[in-house]
Amino acid sequence: MPSMPRLLAKAAPVLHLTRVTTAFAAVSNIWFVILWSRAMAGSGEAPPTALLNLPEWALLVGGAVVGVGLYAYAVALNDILDVRRDRALHPERPLVSGRLSVESAVALVACTLIISVVGAAALGVPAVLMASLTAGAALLFNVGARFVPAVGLVALGLIYAAHMLIPNPDLAFMWPVWVVMTHALVVGAITHKLGGRRPLLSRRAIVLAVTGWIFWSAVLLTLGEHRTGAWWPDWVDPRAALWVGLLVLAFIAFALWKIKTSSNARRASERLSRYGSLWLALYNTAWLAGAGLQREAIILGVLAIAGLAGMTALREIYGVIEQPLGYRR
Numbered sequence: 093m094p095s096m097p098r099l100l101a102k103a104a105p106v107l108h109l110t111r112v113t114t115a116f117a118a119v120s121n122i123w124f125v126i127l128w129s130r131a132m133a134g135s136g137e138a139p140p141t142a143l144l145n146l147p148e149w150a151l152l153v154g155g156a157v158v159g160v161g162l163y164a165y166a167v168a169l170n171d172i173l174d175v176r177r178d179r180a181l182h183p184e185r186p187l188v189s190g191r192l193s194v195e196s197a198v199a200l201v202a203c204t205l206i207i208s209v210v211g212a213a214a215l216g217v218p219a220v221l222m223a224s225l226t227a228g229a230a231l232l233f234n235v236g237a238r239f240v241p242a243v244g245l246v247a248l249g250l251i252y253a254a255h256m257l258i259p260n261p262d263l264a265f266m267w268p269v270w271v272v273m274t275h276a277l278v279v280g281a282i283t284h285k286l287g288g289r290r291p292l293l294s295r296r297a298i299v300l301a302v303t304g305w306i307f308w309s310a311v312l313l314t315l316g317e318h319r320t321g322a323w324w325p326d327w328v329d330p331r332a333a334l335w336v337g338l339l340v341l342a343f344i345a346f347a348l349w350k351i352k353t354s355s356n357a358r359r360a361s362e363r364l365s366r367y368g369s370l371w372l373a374l375y376n377t378a379w380l381a382g383a384g385l386q387r388e389a390i391i392l393g394v395l396a397i398a399g400l401a402g403m404t405a406l407r408e409i410y411g412v413i414e415q416p417l418g419y420r421r
Contacts, residue, residue: 116399117369119159120392121256121272124376126151126215127388128268129260131380135327136320139260142216150214152391155259157211158223162255165204166230172197173234215259222258229254241284241293242300249277250308265328266316268379270309271336272372275343277305279368282347286361332382336375343371370400 129139130148143151172194175187186192205227212223229251238244253273257263281301285293317323324330347364354360373396381389 114366114369114399114403115160115163116395116402117372118163118255119156120373120376120395120399121252122155122159122259123152123392123395124268124379125256125259125263126155127380127385127391128265128383129263131385131388132265132327132383136325137260137264138262140216140218140262142214142219143259146214151259154211154214158208158215158219158258159211159255161204161206161208161211162223162226162230165201165208165227166234166251168197168201168204169231169234172201212258218261219258222254222261226251226254226258239291240297241281241291242297242304245277245280245284245301246304246308248280249273249305252276253308253312262319264316264319265325266312266319267324267333268376270312270316271340271375273308273312274305275368275372275375277301279364283361283365283368286351286357286364288357329383332379335378335382339371339374339378343368366403370396370403373399 126143126148129137129143130151133139133144171187175194187194187197208223208227209220212219229247233244233247233251237247250273252275253269256269256272263269281293281298283289313323324333346367350363350367351357351360354363373392377389377392377396380386380392
């Protein structure tokens with residue numbers, strides 16, 4: 093039988109292409125909505141029948157499958173469409189370096205999309221429709237929207253929001269979705285600027301992106317107000333927002349520290365993008381803990397710790413096996 097290092101060496105290009113080491117954030121977003129919807133079903137949420145009738149473990153498995161599947165689909169599609177650009181900027185990536193063929197990458201995109209739909213099926217018909225909508229939005233983003241920063245940044249935030257709503261499109265408490273959308277947009281803007289991505293992020297683009305963010309923030313929060321009858325429902329402990337606010341301040345401090353201590357702007361951009369994913373899992377944990385849902389918070393807290401440990405361990409294993417100087421940042 094092949095040795096473990098040999099198996100990892102063969103799997104490494106696929107893992108690099110799909111960025112599975114940071115997919116735990118996508119899983120966390122979906123798990124949050126599943127756990128929140130079930131726990132608050134008697135208070136103010138009205139989740140789909142599947143979220144109430146199926147065992148929790150089955151829902152979490154389905155949520156993990158759709159989360160990883162859609163995330164892998166989006167980033168693999170991005171790399172396929174960026175082959176020419178990566179030849180100059182990221183020669184270490186699997187497609188450019190020849191460690192993975194374009195044909196294999198296309199097959200991987202198709203497989204991950206199918207897998208994500210299968211995972212969504214465990215969550216009910218509304219989840220399948222929402223997953224399909226999110227996949228379509230990711231395609232439009234990669235084909236065109238990301239080349240117009242003012243549109244692409246807003247679209248990125250909306251994709252994260254749509255992805256989060258897959259288990260329960262009728263989620264009543266929309267503040268966590270708004271936080272995820274805002275975080276994704278801000279991190280996307282910072283990493284775009286630090287990484288020197290083209291086209292450059294101009295002042296006009298920033299103004300238009302902020303305008304788009306204000307518009308969609310109003311849409312999301314107004315939708316939540318319509319569903320709950322209040323901007324902040326009385327069945328959610330306000331202290332939950334305090335914990336999330338402290339995490340926002342912690343991320344700002346962390347981002348400033350990373351920018352200051354990184355050897356160059358591109359390195360800082362990559363680190364912020366990677367650890368920005370971790371913060372999504374922390375936000376979700378804080379919402380649950382602040383609302384008094386301790387068991388659910390522990391589940392997401394364990395996921396965040398496992399995701400961070402897995403992200404760190406796999407990157408070190410890749411370095412030992414492949415020694416890719418450009419990848420070890």
